Structure formats: C-alpha cells, structure tokens
Amino acid sequence: MFADVIIDISVKSLDRPFQYIVPEEMEFDVDIGSVVKIPFGMGNRTMTGYVVGLSGEAKFDISKTKSILEIIKQGVVVESHLLSLAYWIKENYGSTMNDAIKSVMPVKREIKEQIKRVIYPAVSMDKMREKRDEFEKKHNKARVRLLDEFLKLDKTAYNAGLDYSYATKKLSLTASVIEGLRKLDIITVDAIQQYRNPIGNIDERPEVRPVLNREQKHTVDSILNDYIRDVRGTYLIHGITGSGKTEVYMNIVEKVICLGKQVIVLIPEISLTFQMVNRFYKRFGNRISVMHSRLSAGERFDQYTRAKNGEIDVMIGPRSALFTPFQNLGLIVIDEEHDSSYQSEMPPKYHAREVAIQRAKMVGASVVLGSATPSVDSYYKAMQGEYRLFELNERAGNAVYPSVYIEDLREELKAKNYSIFSRRLDELMRDRLEKKEQIMLFLNRRGFAGFVSCRQCGEVLGCPHCSVALKPHSVNGRVSYLMCHYCGYKIQMPDKCPSCGSLYISSFGIGTQQVEQMVKKRFPQADVLRMDADTTTGKNAHENILKEYSKGGADILIGTQMIVKGHDFANVTLVGILAADLSLNSGDYRAAEKTFQLTTQACGRAGRADKPGEVVIQTYQPEHYSIVYAAKNDYKNFYEQEIVTRQMLQYPPISNILGVLVLSENERNADNLAQILADKMKLYQDVTVLGPAPAALSKVKDVYRRMIYGKCADYGILCSIKNSFEEFMHETESFRDCRLNFEFNLI
Ligand code: ADP
Ligand code: ZN
C-alpha cells in the first residue's frame, strides 16, 4: 500500500503530495488524515507529514520510494482532517496546496499566545518575612523589593500572587532576580493563559424564548429525529424572512450540543455577527464564540485554541469560521445560504456551502442550510432529493409581508421627474419622516458617481493599471478625488480633461455617497446614516452604525447590500430600492437570481413588528420576472422560470462551467498561452469551449487577464482539464511569467 503525504513545510516546490510506502505492520493504522514521520530530502531529514490519499499503485520507481517511519497516534488530529479538506479543495477548485492550506488554517502557528505570568509565594508569610530580613542583611535590595511587595498584602491577595510584568516593570526587577528566588523555592512562576474576548458588548437583557409554531416544530423534530438515529444529511430550510429560522437553528444546536458535539454557524458577512451573536449568547452563554477577519491575529488565535481545547461549543462567523478546528464537529448551520459572500473570491475559489458539506461528510456531521431565497443550486438539489427540504411559510409573531410598489423609472422621466426618487417614494418618505418612523434606502453601488468623463471628447477617466473607470469620491459634498476600486490608485479630481483640455468633465451615475447628499438636500429635516464599504472600515464600524440606527439615532439608513441582509429593525416601515437594475445588468448568469434575492431581502426589512411596511422598487424593467416575483414574495414561480433558463443555456446547476483565467504581465504571452489552452480544451468531447477572450477586467495592476470557459455536465471532466493544465504549467518552460486561476461555476 502507498500513501500520498503532504509535507508540513511551506515551500513552493513541495506543493504536492509525495508518495511513500506504507510498511506492512502499519497498514491497519494508517488512514487519510494520519500524521506520519517520514524521511525527506537528500540528508534524509525526518519530517512530519499528513496522509491525504491511499492507493495500491506505485506512481514512481518503487525502488526509490521511501517508507513511512512512524505513525503519530495522538495529537494533531484536527489539523490532519483540515489538511485532507484542504487537499479536497485543491483538487476540486484548483489552487496550489499552499493556498488551500492557508484558507483552511488561516491562523499562523507562530502567533504567540497571550499569556499572563504570575509569581506565587512558595512559602508561608512568616517564612517569607524571615527570608526578607536575611536578604536585607546581605544588602540584596532587589530581592527585598519583591518580598516586601508580598508582605504588604493580606492573606488572600498574598496567595493570589503578583503579576510578573508588574514585578519587572513597576518594581524594576530583572528576570534573573526572579529566577534566583524561584530556585531558592521561595516563589514559583506560573503562566495563565488569558483569552482576549472577541464578543465585545453583549446586550444583557434576558431572552424571551418563544414557543415554536407548528412548522418550526416539524422542522426541528424531523432533523433531530434523523440526528438521534445517527442519520446525517443536508437539510434546506426555505423560510420567508421573519419566519423564525434562527429560532429553529438554535433549537437544533441546543440538542446537538447536549450530545457532546460542536457546532459551526456560518453567517454571511461581518455586518451580521452582532445580532446573531447576541441571540446565541443569550441562549448559550460563553460556550459560544466568534471568529472573523476583523479580529486581531491574537484574538483569532485564542478562539482557535479554545475551539481545539473543547472550551466552546458553537463558533459563529463568516466563511472562514468553517475551518474552526473542532475535534468533535456534529453540525454546520449556514444561514442565508444563498449569500455571495460564501463564495471565495481569492484562489482557491471554493464555495463554503460545498466545502461545508464535504467537511461534514468527512467527520459524520449534518448540514442545515437556511434562506428566504435559497440559491437556485440548493433548491435544485432539494428538488432532486439530494437535500431534504423544509418550508416555513408563516411569519413568526404577527408581522405581515409589506405592500410592494414597482415604480417604472421611464414613467418618471416622462413626467419630468429627474430626481432619483420616484414620486411615490418621495411622498412615502415625507409621510414616514412626519410619523417618526424609519426608512431604509438601498443602492447596490458604493461611493459617489459611477465614473467621470469628458462631454467634449468622451474620454472616461480610467486607472492606468487596471482596465476600469476610476470611481469619484467626495469630501464635503464635492467630488474631490478619484480612486481605483481594484488597486487603490488615487488622484485629485482634475479640473480639465487630461486628454483634450476641455473644462466640461463631470460624473455620471450615482452611488451611495451621492444618494446621501441628495437625501440631505431634499429632506433637510432628516438625520441620515450611511453604511457601505467606505463607512465601515473601522473595527466596530458595522456594529456602531447598526446600533445607532436601531436605537433610533437616524431617520434614514442609506446603504449597499450590506443593509438588506437579515437585520431586524422594529421601527422601519419603508424601504426604497433605488435602482433594481444595477444587479440585473451585472453580466453574470446569476443576475436574475441575485436581483430576486436582493429585492426579496430588502422587502423583508420593512414592517417586521407591529407596524405594517411598504416597499418601493424603482426600475427600468418593471416586467422582469425577478422583480415581479420578488414583489409577490413568490420564490417557487421565480425558481420555475429561472431553472428553465438555466436548462436552455446549459448553466449551473444543470451543467458546470470551468473558467480558466490566464495572468501575465506580458500581453503576448498571455494571449499565446490562452490560445494553446483553449485548443487543448477543445480536444475533450462533451465540452463546449468559449474564448479565449480578454476577461471582463482585462488588466489589473498591470497584469493582463485572458479568460477561457469550458461547459460540461460532468464536473469530473472539468477537474481533469484543470489537472492537465496544472501539469502543463509545471512542465512547460515557455510560460514561466504566466499564472493560471481556476473558477468553477462562476462567471
Ligand atoms: P428568520 O431567521 O427566519 O428571519 P427569526 O428567527 O429571526 O426569523 O425570527 C423573527 C422574529 O420572530 C424574532 O424576533 C424571533 O424572536 C421571533 N420568533 C421566532 N419564532 C417565534 C415563535 N415561534 N413565536 C413567536 N415569535 C417568534
Ligand atoms: Zn487600478
């Protein structure tokens, strides 16, 4: 038997498994995930490795293949199962093993734990006094200083010890003085691990625990019934916003914890952590924790350690929390499973939902997906019987779906309304401001105008390093600088056209920043808050804006998609979607799906409590099915129409698409390589090849980008194309300056 082993070292050339012989006496003990000692390299150094595959076939000359020396039985089990997962990610999405390992183990091991050292007395107070006098006679001032400090304390404080850093800093004692006293057995020095608290300010009011309604109870009972009988699976809960999905998750989580298992709860984005954590904290106390990218490296390391040591039961967080190193993982919950933030944008471009299902399979856990607007992919799998589907159709409590108006922006122009607010939205906003109820305005574009161009010569001011328009940003209401959102390149807003010198240059299109200004101008009486990528760069910015708004600190909240997801504001009775078309024209095969999701979610933000809500959707395509069905909150009809479109065009989930992105600073090489790869792809039967063509962003940071797409029903064939391309890049000498990125089912 042979084992594929990943060596535990970060060197690019070692970025693949090496084959080792499994000695006969180890055959029963070695498994995928085993940690082994192996000889490696010229000097036959002994290294640690992780078994990621087993086979009966030798890949190389067997006389040169080395044997595994030893299987390490206890210890880093979690790491090895996460490594097997990394290997799976690499194989299924294409990336280097190193990148895959980095996604799976985001916390570097070198980060020092935050340890508090404490000096404890090892002798009674009387003995200590005796010693002190001895040292004084010997003029040993430093020792006397420390012992005096102890002798000042009362009995309890004496036994609780002194802070080590207090002794070194405040008492100016050197480490060797302390060490000397320790050797004399007068004191001991101990390290206490201190965890940095990542949860922050928790709302301490006790929770009111609702009685589950019929649908909720059926869902909880069915999933738990499977669980108790050791049946594991993937479940999809389709429940309209406010139907009590979170309540369902918490009931399932509670039981799974009781069985001694651990749980990961994934939520879309950092902006959601606060509310979700709050609710979980109220129920489960400090057996929960959070892990996300805004925590400091130290805070993340602490959470990582606590999870591994079994000190917490539930980890809540966005995508990266999926890799929490629980030893005994029993359940993964993915809230808002359709959300695009579960898709990794960096290689490996994995989808957290798929990886979660894989991790669950590896360790015998179940997966619960929930959404008001399930991804077409998940719903399709549920229809195929791969996932078990539950529907929650009643809104928990007494909230009702809002009244939704679709406003045709072409009609507004005809009526000579040039404002960004349709007449209806304008009127409703005035009404709400009068009634002191809150308003949310949603626009899926951050910053200021879309772009700046010259009316004389038509020049669009673009980034010199990327093939995109620079985005205007304003200070004090005027466009003051232009910035590239891809590379950060920044210039002052010029006062004349850099190409023809004309003074007629100005911005077109609007972003959240401009909406804010227009709102302030039109409704000067209103207090306005804005939430988008630009206003939320600080560590607690999301939380602070949401808190401020939820306690009534502003009448209007303007924002990008981050405001429409899952927030629960009782006093919001009007939601305005300023331009539903932005997502509809995104050029993605999921454009309609995204528009439906965003619009439905935005509708879910209005009228959650006792006051009925209203929603205004502004669009140039009022008859588009994604908007019409979103307004009616009709997922099924949307799905039926969408899946027919996917079928017709052979898009996922019906078929699969592999995108190969060719990157190089040398444009000619990028073009040549893209052509060669496209020709290779055409040799595969059943694969439809598109391209090569310049990518939508044809240049970023001076790197040229070419794209080739292959469509095929069989995911495995696309994987083997990816493997053969990786192999080709490994062997060829001609394209050393080129890199490949792979994307599965993304456009
Ligand atoms: P979702 O996650 O589907 O949006 P939530 O679980 O957040 O729904 O529930 C929405 C609101 O209804 C919350 O305030 C929640 O406490 C409340 N709620 C949930 N289930 C019930 C129930 N069975 N009875 C009364 N209120 C409920
Ligand atoms: Zn740029």
Ligand code: ZN
């Ligand atoms: Zn010009």
